[in-house]
Every structure is written in C-alpha cells, then in structure tokens.
Amino acid sequence: xxxxxxxxxxxxxxxxxxxxxxxxxxxxxxxxxxxxxxxxxxxxxxxxxxxxxxxxxxxxxxxxxxxxxxxxxxxxxxxxxxxxxxxxxxxxxxxxxxxxxxxxxxxxxxxxxxxxxxx
Numbered sequence: 273x274x275x276x277x278x279x280x281x282x283x284x285x286x287x288x289x290x291x292x293x294x295x296x297x298x299x300x301x302x303x304x305x306x307x308x309x310x311x312x313x314x315x316x317x318x319x320x321x322x323x324x325x326x327x328x329x330x331x332x333x334x335x336x337x338x339x340x341x342x343x344x345x346x347x348x349x350x351x352x353x354x355x356x357x358x359x360x361x362x363x364x365x366x367x368x369x370x371x372x373x374x375x376x377x378x379x380x381x382x383x384x385x386x387x388x389x390x391x
Contacts, residue, residue, distance in 0.1 A: 283382040284375070291333065295325035320365045327368050330377065335362055337384045350390060351376055 277285070320327055338344050338358075348355045351373045360367040369377055383390040 280379055280382075283386075284378045287378055287382045287385070291326060291329045294329045294332075298325040298328055318368055320368050324368060330374070330381075331362055331365070334377065334381055337381070338362060347377075347380065350380055 318324060320331070338347065344358045344362075345355050348358045351358075351369070353373065357367065361369060368374075380390050
C-alpha cells in the first residue's frame with residue numbers, strides 16, 4: 273500500500289531521482305581528487321565543491337533557466353534572498369541554499385521544466 277503524497281512533493285521526488293543518479297556519478301569522479309581531505313568540524317558551514325555533489329547537480333540543472341535577462345532577479349524574489357545571493361549560488365559557487373530555500377528552488381525548477389512560469 274502506498275502513501276498518498278501531495279502533488280508538489282511528488283513532482284519534487286520525480287525531479288530528485290535524476291539528480292541523485294547524476295550526483296552519484298559526480299561523487300565517483302570527484303572521489304579520486306579528495307584523497308587529502310581536510311577535517312571538517314561538526315556543525316560548520318558547508319561550502320559548495322566536490323564534497324557537495326547533490327548541490328552541484330541542482331546548480332547544473334538550474335543554470336540553463338537563468339540565462340534570460342531578469343530570471344535571476346525573479347528567482348531571488350521567489351526565494352526571498354538578495355540578487356547577489358543568486359550569483360553566489362549559481363555563478364560564484366561560494367554558497368549553498370538552506371533547506372527551505374532549496375525546497376522552493378526544487379519546486380521552481382519542477383515548474384520551469386513543466387513549461388510553467390512560477391512568477
């Protein structure tokens with residue numbers, strides 16, 4: 273017996289399975305370069321890079337939708353962050369979104385892939 277899920281959650285789950293598969297490939301490719309890992313303190317801020325393969329796949333899936341003028345500003349309004357933070361997430365690769373904003377981003381991405389304008 274399967275548990276009924278909300279349509280938004282099921283669309284996010286459908287979106288996540290290819291991202292997980294792609295991240296597994298990224299982990300395998302990046303694991304060779306992680307031989308000399310630094311010890312990460314518990315509770316420290318996670319930075320994007322080879323140790324964040326799922327985030328890297330979300331960024332790669334989102335970038336094509338941010339190419340048009342004004343799309344980054346629209347996404348910033350939806351996520352409730354300054355436009356500069358969108359640059360940090362997707363261009364500068366210096367920050368990761370928190371959990372709530374990541375869920376909003378995945379919902380936005382699912383709508384965009386379905387051809388709908390979430391704004």
